[in-house]
Amino acid sequence: xxxxxxxxxxxxxxxxxxxxxxxxxxxxxxxxxxxxxxxxxxxxxxxxxxxxxxxxxxxxxxxxxxxxxxxxxxxxxxxxxxxxxxxxxxxxxxxxxxxxxxxxxxxxxxxxxxxxxxxxxxxxxxxxxxxxxxxxxxxxxxxxxxxxxxxxxxxxxxxxxxxxxxxxxxxxxxxxxxxxxxxxxxxxxxxxxx
Numbered sequence: 001x002x003x004x005x006x007x008x009x010x011x012x013x014x015x016x017x018x019x020x021x022x023x024x025x026x027x028x029x030x031x032x033x034x035x036x037x038x039x040x041x042x043x044x045x046x047x048x049x050x051x052x053x054x055x056x057x058x059x060x061x062x063x064x065x066x067x068x069x070x071x072x073x074x075x076x077x078x079x080x081x082x083x084x085x086x087x088x089x090x091x092x093x094x095x096x097x098x099x100x101x102x103x104x105x106x107x108x109x110x111x112x113x114x115x116x117x118x119x120x121x122x123x124x125x126x127x128x129x130x131x132x133x134x135x136x137x138x139x140x141x142x143x144x145x146x147x148x149x150x151x152x153x154x155x156x157x158x159x160x161x162x163x164x165x166x167x168x169x170x171x172x173x174x175x176x177x178x179x180x181x182x183x184x185x186x187x188x189x190x191x192x193x194x
Contacts, residue, residue, distance in 0.1 A: 008184045009137040012052070021055055027186065029129055029175030029194045033117045036174060037107055038068040041100055043170040044161035045091050051169065053091075060089025065100065073104035099160035106158050121176060124150055131178045131191060140179065143168045 007013065011022050030036050042061060046054045054061075064087050066072040076084075084090065084097050107117055114120040124146060134140055147168035154162040171177040175194070180187035 006183055006185065008179075008181045008186075010140065015052065017055065018052055023186065026173055027175050027178050027180050027190055029190070030173075031118050031122075033070070033107075033111065034068060036117050036121065037070045037104070038062075039173045040103065040107070040170055041065065041068060041073075043166050043173065044099060044103060045096050046169070047096070047161045047163070047166055049091070057090055060087070064090050070104045070107050073101060074108055076101045076104075096161060103159050103161075110157065121150070121174075125176055129175055129178050129190075129194065131187075134179055134181045135183070136181075139181075141168065144177075146177070147171060 007019070007022060012018055030039065042054050042058065045057075045061070062068060064084055081094070081097055081101070085092050085094060090097075110117050110120050114123070130146070143164040147164045150171070151162055151164040151167040154167065168177070172179045175190065178187065178190055180190065
């Protein structure tokens with residue numbers, strides 16, 4: 001069987017870093033909490049912005065937020081918030097910075113309750129990725145019934161910047177939903193690998 005040789009229609013193929021993200025990370029099922037926290041933090045920072053804007057700042061976020069160490073981020077204090085708000089390498093929005101800390105604290109609570117955040121999130125899909133059949137850009141939804149349910153649950157737990165659109169993007173990024181288009185070469189590779 002020959003794999004398709006093209007990529008998803010949303011991808012700007014003039015941006016090598018975007019291509020790299022699509023080819024190596026996007027849609028690959030995430031089963032470790034460190035990566036899950038990183039993606040959740042970055043998706044939350046994206047609210048109202050393009051994903052590429054955040055992707056370009058990813059390394060700055062990695063440095064500013066202690067390599068996405070949830071335990072360390074959960075302990076950030078007011079002085080650290082003020083320091084972060086002076087950092088031009090990240091999105092300097094006070095609500096988003098504060099929400100990263102709140103979300104880290106709540107992430108740890110979910111870990112305690114479910115054994116891991118991955119257990120919690122993958123439990124919504126019985127540990128099996130949802131595989132959609134998308135053909136063109138207009139087929140891509142911004143939300144789904146699943147993202148609505150998870151968004152509501154996260155908000156009830158106190159998480160911030162986790163509306164249904166952000167949650168849907170997170171589910172795509174961490175492979176709970178495989179939204180690689182049917183003619184994207186990564187779609188089948190991911191299905192066969194996981």
